[in-house]
Amino acid sequence: MADTQVGVLSCSGEEFLGGTIVRLATRKVMEELRTDKVVTLCLPLYIAGGDEEREFAKTYPVIAVDGCSKSCARIATLKYSGEVRDTIVLSDLFGEDVVLSNIVSARDLKPEHYEMVDKVAVEICKKMDAILAE
Ligand code: SF4
Structure with missing residues (x-):
């Protein structure tokens, strides 16, 4: 299994804290924690x-990481x-009210948000x- 990679597809919610957290967490896994083991897509x-992107979950085992219970990444993967x-789903970890709070960009994050990441x-x-x- 040494060469096996895992697809990590995070949601792209820019309007909510949850979306920002999942993007940063996925990036951290990709760049620091499991380099060479992660395949991801925007x-x-x-x-x-097109077809190449749609082959994603047929080629790699996929973990969907979603910022809130709308689960956009999971639903898109299942659909395509x-x-x-x-x-x-971040709302399972931190509560829906927290992940839907209105912090938009990584610029505005505080130390507690990086702990969430x-x-x-x-x-x-x-x-x-x-x-x-x-
Ligand atoms: S899962 Fe929630 S935070 Fe992520 S893109 Fe969908 S609505 Fe936005």
Whole structure:
């Protein structure tokens, strides 16, 4: 399984704190915690994309990481590519009222928000490791 990669598809909600947190957490996993093990796509490109993008979840086991219970990344993956191996929804971790609070960009984040990023990144890594260990 050494060469196996896991697809991590995060939602792209820019209007809510949850969307910002999932994007930063996915990036942290990709760039720091599990380099070379993550394949990811920009969700809007995925939704707008052609066959190559739509092959994403057919090629890689996918973890959908969503900023709130609307679960845009999970729904898009199910609709366009098929199976979702696991999911993370930030409202389950922090509460819907927190993830839908109105902080928009990474510029406005406070230390407690970066702690949330770290927690989500760890959750992604746990799920990735479980898939990679199969
Ligand atoms: S899951 Fe929630 S935060 Fe993410 S894009 Fe959808 S509505 Fe926005």
